[in-house]
Amino acid sequence: MHTSKTKIGRRAFIKNTSLAGGGLVLGFSWIISCKNTSKQSGKALPKDWVEVNGYIKIAENGLVTIMSPNPEGGQNVKTSMPMIVADELDVDWRDVIVEQAPLNADAFRFQWLGGSQSIRRGWEGLRLAGATARHMLIEAAAKEWQVPFNEITTKGGVVSHKQSNKSAIYGELAAAAAQMQVPEEVQVKSIDDFQIIGTSKKNVDGLKIVTGQPLFGMDTHREGMLIAMIVHPPAFGLKLKSVDDTKARQMPGIKDIFTINVFNDDYEKAFFDTRTFNEVAVVVGNSTWEVMNAKKALKIECEPIESSTETRDRFGRKWEEHTPAGLESTDEHFALMGARAAEPGEVRRKDGDPERAFKNAANIIEASYTAPFLAHNCMEPMNFFADVTEDRAELVGPLQKPDLTEQTLSARLGMPIDKIDIQMTRLGGGYGRRSYAHWLVEAALISKKIKAPIKLIYTREDDMTDGIYRPSYQAKFRAGLDADNNLIAFHVKTGGIPQSPLAQNRFPAGAVANYLAEDWTIDTNLTVGSFRAPSSNFMASAEQSFLDEVAEAASKDPIEFRLELLGRAKADPVGENNDYDPDRYAGVLKLVREKSNWDTTNKNLHRGVSAYFCHNSYAAHVLDMVIQDGKPMVEKVTCAVDCGIVVNPDAATNLAEGGIVDGIGNALYGELTFKEGVPQKSNFDTYRMIRMAEAPKEIEVHFVDSDMAPTGLGEPTFPPIFAAVANALYKAKGERFYHQPYIKYLS
Amino acid sequence: MATFNLNINGATHEVDVDPTTPLLWVLRDHLNMVGTKYGCGIAQCGACTVHLGDVATRSCMLTVSSVGNQKITTIEGLSENGNHPVQKAWLEVDVPQCGYCQAGQIMTASALLKNNSNPTDEEIEMAMNGNICRCGTYTRIKKAIKTAANSENV
Ligand code: FES
Ligand code: FES
Numbered sequence: 001m002h003t004s005k006t007k008i009g010r011r012a013f014i015k016n017t018s019l020a021g022g023g024l025v026l027g028f029s030w031i032i033s034c035k036n037t038s039k040q041s042g043k044a045l046p047k048d049w050v051e052v053n054g055y056i057k058i059a060e061n062g063l064v065t066i067m068s069p070n071p072e073g074g075q076n077v078k079t080s081m082p083m084i085v086a087d088e089l090d091v092d093w094r095d096v097i098v099e100q101a102p103l104n105a106d107a108f109r110f111q112w113l114g115g116s117q118s119i120r121r122g123w124e125g126l127r128l129a130g131a132t133a134r135h136m137l138i139e140a141a142a143k144e145w146q147v148p149f150n151e152i153t154t155k156g157g158v159v160s161h162k163q164s165n166k167s168a169i170y171g172e173l174a175a176a177a178a179q180m181q182v183p184e185e186v187q188v189k190s191i192d193d194f195q196i197i198g199t200s201k202k203n204v205d206g207l208k209i210v211t212g213q214p215l216f217g218m219d220t221h222r223e224g225m226l227i228a229m230i231v232h233p234p235a236f237g238l239k240l241k242s243v244d245d246t247k248a249r250q251m252p253g254i255k256d257i258f259t260i261n262v263f264n265d266d267y268e269k270a271f272f273d274t275r276t277f278n279e280v281a282v283v284v285g286n287s288t289w290e291v292m293n294a295k296k297a298l299k300i301e302c303e304p305i306e307s308s309t310e311t312r313d314r315f316g317r318k319w320e321e322h323t324p325a326g327l328e329s330t331d332e333h334f335a336l337m338g339a340r341a342a343e344p345g346e347v348r349r350k351d352g353d354p355e356r357a358f359k360n361a362a363n364i365i366e367a368s369y370t371a372p373f374l375a376h377n378c379m380e381p382m383n384f385f386a387d388v389t390e391d392r393a394e395l396v397g398p399l400q401k402p403d404l405t406e407q408t409l410s411a412r413l414g415m416p417i418d419k420i421d422i423q424m425t426r427l428g429g430g431y432g433r434r435s436y437a438h439w440l441v442e443a444a445l446i447s448k449k450i451k452a453p454i455k456l457i458y459t460r461e462d463d464m465t466d467g468i469y470r471p472s473y474q475a476k477f478r479a480g481l482d483a484d485n486n487l488i489a490f491h492v493k494t495g496g497i498p499q500s501p502l503a504q505n506r507f508p509a510g511a512v513a514n515y516l517a518e519d520w521t522i523d524t525n526l527t528v529g530s531f532r533a534p535s536s537n538f539m540a541s542a543e544q545s546f547l548d549e550v551a552e553a554a555s556k557d558p559i560e561f562r563l564e565l566l567g568r569a570k571a572d573p574v575g576e577n578n579d580y581d582p583d584r585y586a587g588v589l590k591l592v593r594e595k596s597n598w599d600t601t602n603k604n605l606h607r608g609v610s611a612y613f614c615h616n617s618y619a620a621h622v623l624d625m626v627i628q629d630g631k632p633m634v635e636k637v638t639c640a641v642d643c644g645i646v647v648n649p650d651a652a653t654n655l656a657e658g659g660i661v662d663g664i665g666n667a668l669y670g671e672l673t674f675k676e677g678v679p680q681k682s683n684f685d686t687y688r689m690i691r692m693a694e695a696p697k698e699i700e701v702h703f704v705d706s707d708m709a710p711t712g713l714g715e716p717t718f719p720p721i722f723a724a725v726a727n728a729l730y731k732a733k734g735e736r737f738y739h740q741p742y743i744k745y746l747s
Numbered sequence: 748m749a750t751f752n753l754n755i756n757g758a759t760h761e762v763d764v765d766p767t768t769p770l771l772w773v774l775r776d777h778l779n780m781v782g783t784k785y786g787c788g789i790a791q792c793g794a795c796t797v798h799l800g801d802v803a804t805r806s807c808m809l810t811v812s813s814v815g816n817q818k819i820t821t822i823e824g825l826s827e828n829g830n831h832p833v834q835k836a837w838l839e840v841d842v843p844q845c846g847y848c849q850a851g852q853i854m855t856a857s858a859l860l861k862n863n864s865n866p867t868d869e870e871i872e873m874a875m876n877g878n879i880c881r882c883g884t885y886t887r888i889k890k891a892i893k894t895a896a897n898s899e900n901v
Binding site (some may be wrong): 045073074075076200202203205206207209210211212213214215216218219222227252259287288289290292375378379380426427428429430431459460544650651654655657658659660661662665683684685689690691693695696697698699 | 753845875
């Protein structure tokens with residue numbers, strides 16, 4: 001064991017026996033600010049006492065309830081986070097019941113779903129939560145049995161003292177343990193002693209899912225609840241002018257039709273408060289079908305928006321967001337990006353003398369890549385339940401950044417946070433979309449206005465045409481090889497509408513003596529935001545396709561070529577701030593080379609390789625493709641991941657597989673185009689999603705054996721698979737694929 | 748509005764609704780049986796799959812008036828305690844990620860196995876083609892279907 005200083009500090013630990021009905025509740029500061037007690041007293045506790053929180057309840061019979069702090073959207077944190085607590089607590093996993101913790105921003109700093117951060121940021125706090133409780137149980141035993149603390153051991157929820165032949169289950173000691181001083185230091189397990197971490201545990205909600213129990217926001221039901229839907233302008237660049245509800249209002253089951261302003265004019269929007277259609281029409285009625293019908297009968301008239309600039313707040317940093325007027329189209333977007341790419345960009349990093357190096361190069365390779373806007377297409381459309389009165393608000397549903405949304409809502413309603421109760425349900429997919437929770441605000445405003453509990457539902461069409469899309473991107477690469485085929489110069493110029501995807505300190509920065517990274521942006525009135533592995537999902541596709549082309553020009557094996565560069569980055573790194581560890585990066589490439597039998601050839605199999613580092617983890621893929629009746633079919637993907645310690649291997653494998661399948665789907669088919677501001681797809685009849693027959697026949701996931709603290713997995717396997725597809729397609733078709741979705745360019 | 752007597756999961760339910768209402772919304776809104784999911788409303792994603800008799804059917808485009816006295820089975824009625832071989836296989840393979848599409852996947856898969864107890868990969872792919880999973884659990888779904896097919900009494 002090694003000793004870890006509890007960063008939380010003793011005053012942050014609160015003992016509270018009143019909640020557990022005789023058992024012990026070992027909680028952190030937020031317990032006292034739980035819903036039915038005063039949240040004001042919680043406020044008196046400074047926020048930074050608590051880094052991360054765990055929540056443990058022990059029943060007399062030894063059952064343990066562990067609260068899972070973060071929202072669950074398919075990454076399986078509801079199983080893996082409590083596993084970490086349980087291991088340090090030293091209980092039998094079968095005795096553990098998992099509950100979703102309530103939102104409490106006073107206590108949890110990152111009660112988020114996003115950025116592959118749940119496990120990474122949770123790791124230390126979850127271990128401490130378990131270890132601290134275990135420590136206090138041992139102290140209780142030491143006191144009761146009058147034996148030294150250090151002679152006591154625990155195993156599977158039992159405390160034992162060998163010398164005196166005494167033992168007790170945790171449940172028997174729980175009440176006494178609650179009286180113990182919260183330790184300032186606790187021992188956490190050494191990695192070799194983990195019993196639960198590193199073993200595969202089944203999804204704790206598995207049975208509920210396969211039996212169709214209500215788990216999702218869409219499933220929320222309350223007595224007297226009404227259904228609400230919105231009607232938004234049909235095109236970006238338009239705003240509501242008037243609403244003619246003469247017909248819709250007469251339709252059966254309709255209670256009311258009105259408009260709402262999602263944000264007030266003078267409100268300074270925070271990072272996730274993105275919304276273009278600030279005013280939307282609302283239809284409220286008794287049932288979904290009736291509201292859907294009335295919605296179709298509603299006539300709205302729209303007018304063009306004016307250009308505007310507003311100041312927004314990014315976690316304390318202000319930025320100016322410019323929204324141009326006009327009705328935008330995809331053709332024009334690509335023309336604009338092409339023109340912008342011909343101009344100089346903003347230089348973000350420069351090593352050596354790139355222009356001279358290019359002048360001296362024996363061979364220059366150039367290529368440019370584009371990618372379209374993408375819709376998130378969570379299978380559960382956006383929705384939220386709200387019951388809001390003048391002085392309190394109850395909200396139930398799926399969202400990714402609950403504490404931030406709570407602040408937004410508090411500002412919009414002019415209601416203190418302690419009067420707002422946001423309950424998190426399981427998310428039917430998030431992928432970034434549910435960080436932008438304008439629909440929660442809409443639900444609250446609707447409920448308040450109609451004075452009834454309501455469930456706001458976006459139809460699939462609303463979900464797709466009122467999205468927060470993945471931006472559209474362009475990237476231009478140049479590589480210079482010397483006469484011996486060494487990469488001596490590398491230039492990337494990239495940008496997007498409206499965001500740049502550049503990560504200038506990422507590989508191959510650090511591996512090339514002369515390196516230049518520039519970027520640019522183009523404004524838009526389309527709304528964009530995070531989409532599974534933001535920016536990386538494009539940069540990896542472009543950069544890893546390009547490196548394949550450069551390796552070929554240098555007559556080198558694409559894995560060997562990358563390893564050579566990584567060797568340089570390790571032995572003699574160029575520049576500073578390179579954001580990756582060359583050894584770990586090389587590690588996944590070597591592992592995937594071995595596991596995929598890269599060095600054997602099969603002429604019917606077209607193989608593409610790709611690797612990337614993002615969201616603190618490393619992933620590499622080898623994708624094997626065959627062409628069947630002219631169609632690309634993925635036979636197998638071999639994947640290597642380094643995400644540190646793997647908490648729940650089978651669940652981690654599932655998530656890695658998901659990133660691969662989702663990535664292949666988006667690379668081949670994902671696209672949302674616009675014409676005069678109107679999204680050209682609004683449902684799955686036209687928006688092509690990958691289906692079973694197009695998914696890889698086999699996926700093999702290998703994890704690098706590691707004793708490093710775990711990092712995330714929701715995103716890292718996603719970005720590199722795009723280029724693995726492109727590079728395999730090249731092998732199959734003899735031509736390079738520069739533009740997504742690749743299916744459009746497959747002859 | 749009209750009254751319909753629906754035979755769902757072995758029990759009769761009386762509802763008074765607009766006859767054009769899709770069965771999906773009758774289940775979800777009027778009977779609070781929310782296991783059957785809404786994903787697209789146009790028979791493209793399979794989230795709303797139920798059994799009509801023994802046949803997997805998209806309930807989002809099936810009007811309540813067209814059901815008549817056909818037997819409807821929803822995910823809630825597939826088995827008593829989640830012990831249908833397909834559900835058991837789903838748990839064994841630990842298929843779900845977010846889980847939202849899974850009720851529909853299971854209903855399609857169980858209808859497939861009812862008609863074809865030992866489907867080939869191609870038959871599985873064909874039967875499951877109407878069910879989208881954005882989380883990308885397809886390889887596990889296929890594995891679970893094979894696991895269920897190999898188990899007894901499908
Ligand atoms: S909701 Fe019926 S098929 Fe999508
Ligand atoms: S498990 Fe999430 S959509 Fe299938």
